[in-house]
Amino acid sequence: MPGIAPQAVLLPLTADTDLPSSFLDDVISGLTSPQKSLSSKYFYDETGDRLFQRIMECEDYYLTRCEMEIFRDFTADLAVPLNIHQSAFDLIELGAGDGTKTRHLLDYLERQRADFRYLPVDISGHILEVLAQNLENTLPSVNVVPTQGDYFDALQRICETSERRKILLFLGSNIGNMTVEDCSTFCQQLSSMMNPGDMLVTGFDLKKDPKTVLRAYDDHEGLTREFNLNLLRRINEELNADFDLSCFEHYQTYDPGSGACRSYLISQCEQAVTIAGERILFRRHEPLFMEVSRKFSHADIEALAGESGFSQISEVCDRKGWFMNAVWLKNL
Numbered sequence: 001m002p003g004i005a006p007q008a009v010l011l012p013l014t015a016d017t018d019l020p021s022s023f024l025d026d027v028i029s030g031l032t033s034p035q036k037s038l039s040s041k042y043f044y045d046e047t048g049d050r051l052f053q054r055i056m057e058c059e060d061y062y063l064t065r066c067e068m069e070i071f072r073d074f075t076a077d078l079a080v081p082l083n084i085h086q087s088a089f090d091l092i093e094l095g096a097g098d099g100t101k102t103r104h105l106l107d108y109l110e111r112q113r114a115d116f117r118y119l120p121v122d123i124s125g126h127i128l129e130v131l132a133q134n135l136e137n138t139l140p141s142v143n144v145v146p147t148q149g150d151y152f153d154a155l156q157r158i159c160e161t162s163e164r165r166k167i168l169l170f171l172g173s174n175i176g177n178m179t180v181e182d183c184s185t186f187c188q189q190l191s192s193m194m195n196p197g198d199m200l201v202t203g204f205d206l207k208k209d210p211k212t213v214l215r216a217y218d219d220h221e222g223l224t225r226e227f228n229l230n231l232l233r234r235i236n237e238e239l240n241a242d243f244d245l246s247c248f249e250h251y252q253t254y255d256p257g258s259g260a261c262r263s264y265l266i267s268q269c270e271q272a273v274t275i276a277g278e279r280i281l282f283r284r285h286e287p288l289f290m291e292v293s294r295k296f297s298h299a300d301i302e303a304l305a306g307e308s309g310f311s312q313i314s315e316v317c318d319r320k321g322w323f324m325n326a327v328w329l330k331n332l
Contacts, residue, residue, distance in 0.1 A: 024239050024276055031273075031280045037289040038231055040177055041150075044124040045234050051227045053098065060219040062212065063173055064101075066323035067203055071104040074316050079108055081314040081327045082167055082199055088115040090162055093169040094151045096120030099131040101171060106135070106142050117143045117164075121154040155193055166198045171325070173205040176294040183294070187308035194330045200310065204324045206317075207295045210256040217261055217293060218252040225250035228265055228290050241275040248288070259295035264288060301326055 023042060030037045044052070056064040070078060091109070093102055099120055109116055118135075122128050128146040135144050147154045159166075168190065178186055190200065205213075217224050228250050232243040248265040255261075267282040274280070282288075296304075298315075301324065305312045310328035317324045 027235055027239060027275060028278055031275070031288075032278075035289055036280075036282075036286065038235075040291040041123055042234065043227065043231055043291075044122075044127065045230075045238075046124075046126045048227065048230050048234070049098075049124055049127045049130075051223060051230060055219070055223045055227060058219050058221055058223055060215045060221075062216055062322060063205055066318040066320065067171060067173075067325065068101050069318040070316050070323065070325050071101040075104050075108045077314075077316045078201070078325060078327070079105060079112075082201075084109060084112060084114040084116070087165050089165040089167050090119055090158065091116050091167050091169065092119045092121065092155065092158060093171070094121050094155070095170065095172065095174045096122050096131060096146075097127055097172070099134065102169065103135070103138060106139055110139060110142060116167075117145055117162075119145045119147055119158055121147045121149065121151060121158075123148065123150060152189065152193070155190075159193060166194060168194070168198070168200045170200065171203040173203050173293065173323070175202055176205055176296070177291060178294070179292065180294075184304065184307060187304060187310070191309035191330060196330050196332045198330045200328045200330070202326050202328065204296045204301050204326060205293070206322055206324055207256065207259050207297055208322050210254050212322075213256075213261055213295060214252060214254045217254075217263060218250075222250075224252070224263070228263055231290070232265070235275065239275055241273060243273050244271070247271055251287070259297075259300075261293040261295065263290040263293075265290060296324075298324075 026039050026042070030039060055061050091106075093099070096102065102118075102120075106118060120128060120131055125148045128148055132144055132146050135142055147158065149157070175183060175186070194200070229245050229248065232245055232248065235241045236243050247268050249268055251264045251266045253262050253264075264287040267284060267286045267288065270284045271282050272279055273282065301315075302312050305326070305328050309331050311331055312326055313329050314327035315324050
C-alpha cells in the first residue's frame with residue numbers, strides 16, 4: 001500500500017531546456033516546407049492550456065465527456081484487466097493534462113489498496129503544477145511524481161530509475177493527432193521501451209456521424225479557432241515574430257473515409273511574416289496545416305495493436321459507442 005506522498009515536484013527537465021531554440025527550429029522548418037505546418041505539441045502554453053480546458057467543456061466537443069463517462073462509470077471494467085494486485089507498478093500517463101479523468105482511476109486504485117505510483121508526463125510544466133495541486137487537494141495519499149518533457153525522453157528517464165511493472169495511459173484520443181505512419185511508428189517505439197507483461201491503455205475516438213465529428217472541431221463558440229490562433233500569438237511573443245492574427249481564419253475538414261479531421265489556418269491575403277530574421281511568404285488563401293485528429297474503426301485499433309507488438313485484451317466504450325479505451329498487453 002503506498003504511503004503518504006510528499007509534496008509533488010517536477011522531475012529535472014533535461015531534454016527540453018533548449019525549448020526556445022528547438023521551438024524556433026521546428027517553426028522555421030514547418031513554415032518553409034512545401035505544405036506549411038506547425039507542430040501541435042506547441043499549442044500548450046499557459047493560454048493554450050486554458051483554452052483547451054474550455055474546449056473540453058464545450059457542448060460540441062464530445063470526446064472528453066465520452067472518455068470521462070468510461071473512467072467515471074466503468075472504472076472497474078477498465079481496471080480489472082490491468083491485474084492491479086499482480087505486483088507494484090508505475091502508472092505513467094503520457095500527455096496527462098490536468099488529470100481530471102484519471103482521478104477516477106486513481107481513486108479506484110487507492111480504494112483497492114493497489115501498490116502504485118502515478119507519474120503524469122506533459123510538455124507543459126504549468127498544467128502539471130495544476131494537476132499536482134488538484135491531486136494534493138483531492139487524493140493526498142496518492143504518490144505523484146510529475147515529469148515534464150517529451151513523451152519518449154520522459155519515459156526513458158522513468159525507465160532508467162524504476163524496474164517496476166509499467167502501465168501506460170495515453171488518453172484523450174491523443175493517438176489520433178498523428179498520421180497513419182507516425183501512429184504506427186509511435187506505438188512500435190512505445191512497445192520497444194516496454195517489457196513483456198507491461199500494459200498500455202489508449203483512448204480512441206471512433207468513427208461516427210461526420211457532422212458530429214466536424215462540429216467538435218468547428219465549435220459554435222469559436223474556441224478551436226482561438227486555440228489555433230493562439231499558437232501564432234505564442235510565436236509572436238516567444239520568437240519575436242510579426243504574425244497579424246486578423247489575416248488568418250480557421251478552417252476545418254473531415255474525411256469520413258480515412259477518418260482524418262484536419263485543422264488549418266487560411267491566409268486571407270498575400271503577406272510576409274518575419275521570424276528571427278527569416279522572411280516567410282504566404283499566398284492569399286494558402287493553408288497552414290495545424291493538426292490532424294484521426295478517427296478509428298474497431299478493426300483499425302486491433303490491427304494497430306498487432307503490428308506494434310501488443311495484444312488487445314480488453315476494450316471499454318461509452319454508452320453511445322462513440323469512444324473506446326483499449327487495453328493492450330505487451331507481447332513476449
